[in-house]
Amino acid sequence: xxxxxxxxxxxxxxxxxxxxxxxxxxxxxxxxxxxxxxxxxxxxxxxxxxxxxxxxxxxxxxxxxxxxxxxxxxxxxxxxxxxxxxxxxxxxxxxxxxxxxxxxxxxxxxxxxxxxxxxxxxxxxxxxxxxxx
Amino acid sequence: xxxxxxxxxxxxxxxxxxxxxxxxxxxxxxxxxxxxxxxxxxxxxxxxxxxxxxxxxxxxxxxxxxxxxxxxxxxxxxxxxxxxxxxxxxxxxxxxxxxxxxxxxxxxxxxxxxxxxxxxxxxxxxxxxxxxxxxxxxxxxxxxxxxxxxxxxxxxxxxxxxxxxxxxxxxxxxxxxxxxxxxxxxxxxxxxxxxxxxxxxxxxxxxxxxxxxxxxxxxxxxxxxxxxxxxxxxxxxxxxxxxxxxxxxxxxxxxxxxxxxxxxxxxxxxxxxxxx
Numbered sequence: 001x002x003x004x005x006x007x008x009x010x011x012x013x014x015x016x017x018x019x020x021x022x023x024x025x026x027x028x029x030x031x032x033x034x035x036x037x038x039x040x041x042x043x044x045x046x047x048x049x050x051x052x053x054x055x056x057x058x059x060x061x062x063x064x065x066x067x068x069x070x071x072x073x074x075x076x077x078x079x080x081x082x083x084x085x086x087x088x089x090x091x092x093x094x095x096x097x098x099x100x101x102x103x104x105x106x107x108x109x110x111x112x113x114x115x116x117x118x119x120x121x122x123x124x125x126x127x128x129x130x131x132x133x
Numbered sequence: 134x135x136x137x138x139x140x141x142x143x144x145x146x147x148x149x150x151x152x153x154x155x156x157x158x159x160x161x162x163x164x165x166x167x168x169x170x171x172x173x174x175x176x177x178x179x180x181x182x183x184x185x186x187x188x189x190x191x192x193x194x195x196x197x198x199x200x201x202x203x204x205x206x207x208x209x210x211x212x213x214x215x216x217x218x219x220x221x222x223x224x225x226x227x228x229x230x231x232x233x234x235x236x237x238x239x240x241x242x243x244x245x246x247x248x249x250x251x252x253x254x255x256x257x258x259x260x261x262x263x264x265x266x267x268x269x270x271x272x273x274x275x276x277x278x279x280x281x282x283x284x285x286x287x288x289x290x291x292x293x294x295x296x297x298x299x300x301x302x303x304x305x306x307x308x309x310x311x312x313x314x315x316x317x318x319x320x321x322x323x324x325x326x327x328x329x330x331x332x333x334x335x336x337x338x339x340x341x342x343x344x345x346x347x348x349x350x351x352x353x354x355x356x357x358x359x360x361x362x363x364x365x366x367x368x369x370x371x372x373x374x375x376x377x378x379x380x381x382x383x384x385x386x387x388x389x390x391x392x393x394x395x396x397x398x399x400x401x402x403x404x405x406x407x408x409x
Contacts, residue, residue, distance in 0.1 A: 026238035028231040029392040049384030051240060051270045072388065075270040077252070077378045080159060103393040 030072075031110045035101035039069060040117060043093045048076050048086050055089060057097065069107040071097055084123075094118055158376040163192070166373050167344055174373035176345025185260065188306050188341045193372040195253045201367045202250035203324035205351070213363050220328050220358035223318065223400050227326035234397045235320055240271040240382035242295040244319040245312050245335050246351045248274065250367065255377055263301055263308070268377045278310050288314035293331050295319075310337040317403050321353065330357035330403035345371040357403040 041057030053073040060066050073079060089095065094117040102108035114123045167178035181189040200207050206214045216224065227234060237243055243251055248267050255266040265276040278301040286298045297312040317331040336352040347369040354362040 026233060026235075026388065026392060029233040029238070029394045030388065047384060047387070049387075050272075050380045050382055052384060052388060054384060054387055070387070075380065077268060077270060077380050080378060081375075102391040104391045106391060108391050 027110070030102055031100045032103045033100060036098070037101045037109050038096065038098045040094065040096040041069065043089055043091050043095060044068060045091065046086070046089055050075050050077070053079060057095060067107055069109065071099060071109055071111045073111050088123060089114070089116075095123075159378070160374060161376060163373045163375075174345065174371075176343070176371060176373070178344040180341040180343055183258065183260075187258075187303060188308070189258055190256045190263070190308060190339055190341055190347065191258045193253050193255045193375060193377065194347060194369045195372050196250050196367060197370050199250070199323075201365070202247060203322060205246070205250070205322045205327060205353070205365060206325065206363065207365070209363065209365060214327075215360035216327075217356075217358055217360060219330075219401065219403055223328040224326050226398065226400060227320075227328075230395075230397065232323065232326060233392075233394050234400075235323060235326075237271060237320070237323070240385050242272070242274055243267075243269060244315065244321070244329070245276070245296055245299075246337060246349075247321055247323070248276075248296070249337070249349060249351075249369075253372055253375070253377060266377060268380055270380050271382050273377070273380060285311055286314055288331070293317065297333075297335065304338070306340060308339040310339070311335075312337070318400050328358055328400075329353070329355050332357045332403070339369075345373075347371070 039057070039059050041059035043055055044058050045054075045056040047054040053076050054070050055073065056068055056070050058066050058068055096115040096117055097109075097111060098113045099109040099111045102110075115121070116123055163174075165181070167175040169175050183189045196202070232238075242248070248254070248269065251267075251269060253268045257264040257266065261279070261281040263278040263280060265278065267274045267276070274296070276296050276299060278299040280301045283300060285300050288298070291298065291314050293316040294314055295316060298314040299310050299312040301308055301310045303309070312335045313333070315329060315331055315333045315335075319329040319333070321327040321329050333353070333355040336354065338350040338352075339347055340350075341347045349367045349369050350364060351367065352362055352364040353359060
């Protein structure tokens with residue numbers, strides 16, 4: 001398991017270096033580049049699908065109200081080639097996620113960075129944003 | 134019979150594998166790959182040849198970056214690529230709308246040659262047919278390049294397609310692929326949004342310089358879109374010890390529901406006439 005984490009962390013560099021490798025061209029139709037968001041929650045679902053994987057977290061606000069948020073990742077192929085596996089993030093994991101809000105105002109965002117809160121490990125920095133797209 | 138050194142290299146390569154993502158055959162050693170004593174692929178070894186003496190292009194290849202996917206004219210001088218008024222207008226509209234009309238964003242195929250620039254693809258070379266198997270992230274896509282002597286199709290007599298109709302031939306050690314019969318209004322580049330018309334003739338010249346490297350020289354000959362043909366050279370890298378992965382657009386509805394776009398004004402078709 002430790003080795004798997006090491007590989008995933010090493011993959012961060014790959015994905016950062018690739019930068020736009022997780023690109024798709026609907027980015028500006030879907031996300032507002034000037035609206036950053038950072039939330040902490042519990043993973044409820046991971047959809048390992050193309051063209052972008054999605055994961056969902058339950059976020060509890062100060063009043064105790066729970067909202068479910070969807071986070072868009074790179075394609076599963078790109079994540080896998082960077083050392084990511086389907087078990088790198090599991091339902092029940094607590095994560096802190098940074099990214100960009102969807103333009104439609106829903107609980108949906110593009111992922112820039114993920115921190116596994118329990119271990120302090122930064123899982124990956126896959127984004128579906130492509131510079132200039 | 135394998136030499137002891139080859140056997141040792143294979144074992145070393147296998148020992149390096151555990152712990153990596155084990156999905157599919159992502160890290161399975163590619164048979165026939167020459168190896169260094171430490172088991173790593175020897176990418177500077179001579180290019181292999183088929184039994185008939187031709188260079189063997191078979192294997193998984195990738196540009197390894199998105200530079201040419203974004204801009205097929207990367208590195209060319211101003212003036213090397215001159216757009217016709219139609220192409221300039223179409224490109225301006227695409228840029229003004231921040232690329233949201235790129236068919237790739239709608240899980241539609243990348244055209245030729247853009248499909249060579251995006252992600253891994255496998256060449257399967259046989260005497261009468263060379264197949265290009267493209268992973269892409271919007272559906273696995275294949276191209277057939279016929280080398281059985283059939284003539285190029287007269288594109289204007291045939292249904293225009295995303296990938297066109299391709300025939301191949303050998304020019305010395307260079308595999309030359311001619312493709313025509315494209316849909317009007319394709320995208321040659323993502324960020325730079327260069328269009329092509331239905332008169333596009335793409336010439337791809339593949340020359341494997343050693344085991345791990347191949348030059349791809351692409352010529353865009355499209356008189357409706359460009360005042361003169363233009364050519365760029367793109368280095369390809371062999372991808373050893375990996376495999377293509379499945380990729381179909383099964384998550385697109387979950388993404389599209391969040392899109393906010395104005396209806397696209399229709400891009401004007403290229404001027405009629407001049408079809409090939």
